[in-house]
Amino acid sequence: MTDARPRPKMRTVGGTLEAFEQDLISNLYYQRGTTLESASGPDGYHTLAVTVRDRLVGRYARTAAAHYQANPRFVYYLSAEYLLGRQLRQNLLYTGTEQFVRPIAEDLGVSLEELEAYDVEPGLGNGGLGRLAACLLDSMATLDIPAVGYGIRYEFGIFKQAFRDGAQVERPDDWTFYGNPWEFPAPDDRQVVGFYGSTAPALDDPSGLRRQWTPAETVRGEPSHMLVPGYGTPTVNIIRLWQARASRESFDLSRFGAGQYKEAVEDIVQAENISKVLYPDDSTEQGRELRLKQQYFLVACSLRDIIRRYRLRNTGWDAFPAKVVIQLNDTHPVMAITELMRLLVDEYRLDWDLAWSITRRTFNYTCHTLLPEALETWSVELLERLLPRHMEIIYSINHFFLQEVAATYPGDLDKMRRLSIIQEYPEKRVRMAHLAVVGSTAVNGVAELHTRLLAETTLRDFAELWPQKFHNVTNGVTPRRFVRLANPRLSELITERLGDEGWLTDLERLDRLAGAADDPAFLERWREVKRLNKVDLTHQVERSTGVVVDPDALCDVMIKRFHEYKRQHLKLLHVITLFNRLREMPEMDMVPRTVLFGGKAAPGYHAMKLLIRLVNAVAETVNTDPVVSRHLKVVLLPDYNVSRAQVIIPAADLSEQISLAGKEASGTGNMKLALNGAVTIGTLDGANIEIRDRVGAENFFLFGLDAQQAVDLRRHYEPRAYYERDPELRAAVDAIASGVFAKGDRSLFAPVVDAMLGRDEYLALADYRAYVECQDAVATAWRDRDRWTRMSVLNAARTGFFSSDRTVREYCDKIWRVDPVRVEPD
Numbered sequence: 001m002t003d004a005r006p007r008p009k010m011r012t013v014g015g016t017l018e019a020f021e022q023d024l025i026s027n028l029y030y031q032r033g034t035t036l037e038s039a040s041g042p043d044g045y046h047t048l049a050v051t052v053r054d055r056l057v058g059r060y061a062r063t064a065a066a067h068y069q070a071n072p073r074f075v076y077y078l079s080a081e082y083l084l085g086r087q088l089r090q091n092l093l094y095t096g097t098e099q100f101v102r103p104i105a106e107d108l109g110v111s112l113e114e115l116e117a118y119d120v121e122p123g124l125g126n127g128g129l130g131r132l133a134a135c136l137l138d139s140m141a142t143l144d145i146p147a148v149g150y151g152i153r154y155e156f157g158i159f160k161q162a163f164r165d166g167a168q169v170e171r172p173d174d175w176t177f178y179g180n181p182w183e184f185p186a187p188d189d190r191q192v193v194g195f196y197g198s199t200a201p202a203l204d205d206p207s208g209l210r211r212q213w214t215p216a217e218t219v220r221g222e223p224s225h226m227l228v229p230g231y232g233t234p235t236v237n238i239i240r241l242w243q244a245r246a247s248r249e250s251f252d253l254s255r256f257g258a259g260q261y262k263e264a265v266e267d268i269v270q271a272e273n274i275s276k277v278l279y280p281d282d283s284t285e286q287g288r289e290l291r292l293k294q295q296y297f298l299v300a301c302s303l304r305d306i307i308r309r310y311r312l313r314n315t316g317w318d319a320f321p322a323k324v325v326i327q328l329n330d331t332h333p334v335m336a337i338t339e340l341m342r343l344l345v346d347e348y349r350l351d352w353d354l355a356w357s358i359t360r361r362t363f364n365y366t367c368h369t370l371l372p373e374a375l376e377t378w379s380v381e382l383l384e385r386l387l388p389r390h391m392e393i394i395y396s397i398n399h400f401f402l403q404e405v406a407a408t409y410p411g412d413l414d415k416m417r418r419l420s421i422i423q424e425y426p427e428k429r430v431r432m433a434h435l436a437v438v439g440s441t442a443v444n445g446v447a448e449l450h451t452r453l454l455a456e457t458t459l460r461d462f463a464e465l466w467p468q469k470f471h472n473v474t475n476g477v478t479p480r481r482f483v484r485l486a487n488p489r490l491s492e493l494i495t496e497r498l499g500d501e502g503w504l505t506d507l508e509r510l511d512r513l514a515g516a517a518d519d520p521a522f523l524e525r526w527r528e529v530k531r532l533n534k535v536d537l538t539h540q541v542e543r544s545t546g547v548v549v550d551p552d553a554l555c556d557v558m559i560k561r562f563h564e565y566k567r568q569h570l571k572l573l574h575v576i577t578l579f580n581r582l583r584e585m586p587e588m589d590m591v592p593r594t595v596l597f598g599g600k601a602a603p604g605y606h607a608m609k610l611l612i613r614l615v616n617a618v619a620e621t622v623n624t625d626p627v628v629s630r631h632l633k634v635v636l637l638p639d640y641n642v643s644r645a646q647v648i649i650p651a652a653d654l655s656e657q658i659s660l661a662g663k664e665a666s667g668t669g670n671m672k673l674a675l676n677g678a679v680t681i682g683t684l685d686g687a688n689i690e691i692r693d694r695v696g697a698e699n700f701f702l703f704g705l706d707a708q709q710a711v712d713l714r715r716h717y718e719p720r721a722y723y724e725r726d727p728e729l730r731a732a733v734d735a736i737a738s739g740v741f742a743k744g745d746r747s748l749f750a751p752v753v754d755a756m757l758g759r760d761e762y763l764a765l766a767d768y769r770a771y772v773e774c775q776d777a778v779a780t781a782w783r784d785r786d787r788w789t790r791m792s793v794l795n796a797a798r799t800g801f802f803s804s805d806r807t808v809r810e811y812c813d814k815i816w817r818v819d820p821v822r823v824e825p826d
């Protein structure tokens, strides 16, 4: 850091600059086998990473010791995804060693930025759900909550997105190609997991509920862990990631000897495929059998590890729910419920009722969706084959559960059919969300509207049966990564204004900035910060797309996975409308805008991949039009990920949160953007509602149908009527249909037009007029610089609620009932 102000006292484990430099040189020599003179870039990066990491290891050891001593209740967070973001800067910040690195790097003639180029982000997640897991773990460590995250160490993370002729192409994300300096293998804790095979009755069990499973295939789970440091505290928790390895017998030496090389390693390949790739879709199932194997692999390894840890300090099973709370991040890890039942009943020989009581008190479930197609189900046929014992257990759980239902609603067969864990028609499938609710103590939605709609629609029968099970815990984001690391300039300005860095762990203190929203000098500095961030973004845009954009234009961003319900196509209709207006009236005085899209589409999601082509085609047409491009630029930044988010978000003026109301569970991008002073244009959906409540209606651009109106309209909706009635809408749709963006080819984007005029599933045409008018109001507001900046300041000042620290506190109070354990300071 180059600031001359005395820095606030930082709890640092850095020691002295001299010691840090010594360690660097020694690590370079002993870890990389090289010297300063001959070190390569990767050598430099790796050495720096290890030197910083080593400063966390002492903290981790003390955390583990404190946890062992206290024998507290632990939170075990089970998630198929973690979208951690880059580690180097974070760990420099959390250890207070960034101050050393600058001068040392300068001495050596490299910059921190050059070294950071080698810091690869582990892309072990798709989007919001995985990023939430990372934010919650950051906050748990920061709040000294004893916690372990469990996940899969995918060999290939979320694909890298590139464009060829405007179309998305997916490249594998070989994120460990140069090694991952941030993880520690823990081979002693490996586990063995079975699949397939058969079950038989346990002869000594008259109830028939205990059985013995003999798997036909076994796979080893090799754990490694990544450190999850807290900010401003010595606590360092871990995420334990499992990688699949073939069991030792899998290598067929005799076949190899006989020259059958491929056959000799067949079993190895099959076993190791389990953790090979992250499924690039968080809402529909793919590669079914392998995906289910992944899910079971994760929970089987993790539960064995949780039990191993429990038994280090506890005996018997009575205390299990008092010491272990397991949070299921969506339905992906829900098989953990059946696996714990299997372990307790079959392996540890507990009576069914006791096992069920323990299980139910141990688990909690976070639901992340409202879309019916995103509610996971698995075919009974597949489950019976892959996990025969678990299927039996599901039947038993369902049997006892339906008895309970029958007692509550005598004779109501329809109710039983709706509540059942098994769906009967059109084929027998297991409803994972139902299993999750039945097997958990608490079920939570992720924003107020989402929780309400869950209880009224998707999980209505359950909410009636067990109203006390349902909770809301509105999502949050970590201000360390999404303000302090992403936006150092703004952080410095905030710290200067508020007097110290306390806001970083008590984000509601940002409300003290509200007073500054009327201070012209402060507004000027705020604008200057935003402008410098926009200059940085401009450089990144130019480097990755070649498009030159004006840092003074309104920076209008829509960054999120491409999905129909999020309505990138509505944004595109607005862009095309601006394009049409400028073509018609070249002299018009339009507010200059840069419209920035970022996001990947699932490789099999053809409608969204076509939309990506259309976005790129519109961008090309707009950016090369001599008249239009003076006022408007459109960019689809390739490969949106956490690192890109950290550059885009600080530069954003306008945050697009335009999903059809009632479809977005919460959103967290909306929170990151508001905290960085972007003003939201959005619908009454997900956490947008809570953002608007806090920033004030006058500082939020609201448009469109609400959730109820959307449901009502859907019943008799005719998109064509909107198209016929609104000349600007018609012109925008016609422009796509005419081939203007496809060099005259009318067929290429015809499916997009057909989807809009046919069913328009997400009512984009119905919301179009309100949206365009709202965008015109945005432009008017933008022209008044002080008014806009005031709105921007108030957005940041009033969104401190959306810190994931607050989210974790709510989980602790409402659901986990865990207490912090303090770790001895450095």
Ligand SMILES: *Cc1c(COP(=O)(O)O)cnc(C)c1O
Pocket (backbone or CB within 6 Å): 083, 126, 127, 128, 131, 559, 560, 561, 640, 641, 642, 645, 666, 667, 668, 669, 670, 672
């Ligand atoms: C925050 C974040 C998301 C979630 O964005 P939404 O707008 O809430 O869907 C997705 N991807 C990345 C990389 C993020 O950082």
